Amino acid sequence: MDLYSRFCRQIAELGSRGELLVAFSGGLDSTVLLALTARLAREQGRSVRAVHIHHGLQAVADSWPAHCTRVAASLGVVCQTLGVQVTLGPRVSLEAAAREARYRALAGAMRPGELLLTGHHQDDQTETLLLALKRGAGVEGLAAMPHIKPFGPGWQLRPLLGWSRRQLERFACIERLSWVTDPSNADSRFDRNFLRNEVLPGLVARWPAFNQTVARSAELCAEQAELAAELAEQDLPGLVQDHRALSIPGLQELSPARRHNALRHWLQAQGVYCSRLQLHTLWQEVALARDDASPLLALGERQVRRYRQRLYVVAGAAVPRPCAGLAADSWLELGVGRLRLAFRTGDVGLDPALDLGRLHIAFGAQGGRAHPLGRAGSRPLKKLWQEYRIPPWQRERVPLLFDGERLVAAVGVFICRDFASRPGEPSWQLEWRPND
Template sequence: MERRHSNVSLQALIDDALAETPPGRVVWVALSGGLDSSLLLTLTAAACRRHPRPIHALHVHHGLQVAADGFEAHCRRLASRLGVPLFIERVTVDQTAGLGLEGAARQVRYAAFSRRVAPGETLWLAQHRDDQAETFLLAALRGSGVRGLAGMPPGREWQGRHLVRPLLARSRAELEAEAVRLGVRWVDDPSNADEAFDRNFLRRSVLPLLQSRWPHAAQALAGSAQRAAEAELLLDELAHCDLTAQGGDPARLPLAGLRALAPARRRSLVRYACRRLGLAPPPSARLENLLIQLEARHDARVRLDWTGAEARVWRGKLYLRPIHATLGVGWCTEWDGAPPLPLPWGEVHMGLAPADGRAVRLTLRARQGGERLRLAGRGGRDLKRLLQELDVPPWERERLLVAWHDQTPVAALQPDSLRWVAVAEGWQASIGRG
């Protein structure tokens, strides 16, 4: 990437990036008001005059300092001068969430991105090569593996949106020189001078010292991040092969197959399976603890959790799953059977209706025990025995929901995996995308 673009002007770089975006789709530019994003928006607006694309700017107002209103005012002036529609997202940063100030701000910022940027659209971020070098150093100092050392990718899919960093291969010095040449104005965030933040300390004290001895330090560190990213791709390919050999289901990994792998491949497969499921991989210490517990006797009830996820062992399989919200005692809801189905943690696109299509009123409540369903061709079946036949894990049986019509159970739903376990004779269930 860097070698290919080293002799290309920044404007040509942005023109090329814009030309590669799908025609007619909105390109958003995340605009903080600082040097990098102000220049990126300026170059993008110029590119749009040659390669017409709808372009919007998005400013996230964190409200963390008095200067925040000044950032917003600058963004409004810049967007107005460039003729770019600007959207403001005001957020509240929860500093008690245990993520640290920077982590909490990043979390609400990306939540704001997902609210404003529609799936299929593109969001441009203004990080550059020096940012990548800092990210690599931070990851190394935290003892990260290859994935952490890979830093920020130049582009990736995120929740159905395209995140692109078109300036990632260029240095901050290049960006500043171009901004000065074009007369671009920007605002400096006062918090960037606070070296109590790790990234600021690296930027202001560590990297300049490294560059005084090794002038190309930032370029070299960013290059190492790129090679780590290539190594991560190879590791993912190997983990994909291992997953396929284990049956291809990332949520259920056979213990026998896991135990047959070398420890490094076992760790890689569990991390890869978690990412495939949209779960945070377990921290190193948790992962090592989990691998030790995989050697437990066959009937052991193994359970281990970490941020937003958990692992369980049952009947020779390792189950990886999100931690779901609990249902309150006595929870129930009335429902007409038409999608969507309201659950405490959100609506899901599921339906249940009589085969004759008549309107009904259903009650959905937690399984109590003793329910029986009349199944087509099988007659009355005890739900408990049916769950055993279907190999439903015990923790999912405990969370099963039963749909009732006129005091008669007509269907059983697994809310965690969003599937109908059983549907009574004369009834039709559906599941699909909202």
């Protein structure tokens, strides 16, 4: 079966019928991809367009947008050029920064439901897996690049993963395609280039089927990663409690491997990624710390803390911002979250007769008492925090809504009885979106 027929079958197997957007760098891989996609679009009556990302990192690349426009036009495709700003950060390589800028621009260029096609091939897959090995990655990293995944407002497809660069080059020569060559690809100071130029040629010379066997390993790792995710989906509902806290006694009932899997997926669901060593530290020095300790582990901009045999992810850098005067239907940025007052019929809310001009938000008020709605009497705030299981570090982040000197509500925790509306009547509803 020729490359085009295999390409059509690959697209069909991925079950994709949306509009097509090709990421077109002008290099060999994306040029072959655009030629195949343009032919498929013509024969199937589908819409296709191309986007070229100009990074502005080298002078030679300034001529590539015009080249991409010409090549795309010769294939009957419109090509749009988008310039990006590549920003380096601490411990971020130029490769990673450029990739981040490129994918951010591609996601922004996509239309809802559109399919982004990228020209990654079998050699790229091998390089990605070897780089993951260098980092000491687990099965998720060793799964390398999937054929299809959600991306932006649509999906990203890699329909060329089954072909080697040599096969793509042979096709391009037969079809007399024209492509550009990035001179930076020869610079083996970059990790991926080092593998491509110095390592893989020797491996493939010794073992010609090396790329294919690596691809099979990546697919097996992808299956294992999927199984691990399914196992976490079974375990976590019984472990996750109020405020997305994770039960330590529940984790102790699991085997070490299963416990690590549940912990890792719980963290990732909250945007926190950690190494195996950090995961071990989290369990030994936070979860299993002595009872009278207040342990924490910093993971980037987040912290993992323990309270009453539960683990919490906390936005460590958040600083509460008090607010004087509230307005209806406007989101207030309070540093630790967003708050809005909306007047409508719903759950029991705040008394509709409240004067919004007298209301203000404070944080960390010490002492005082409150009588929450539904409770038999008033209690000191300190006792209420304990009864509502609010961790000590979280108490400073709970917005306290006051009418003058009187506490109206601890937002997200309770409403004081004297300021509550009657059931079923329109009232001021507190909409709270905490950062944690």
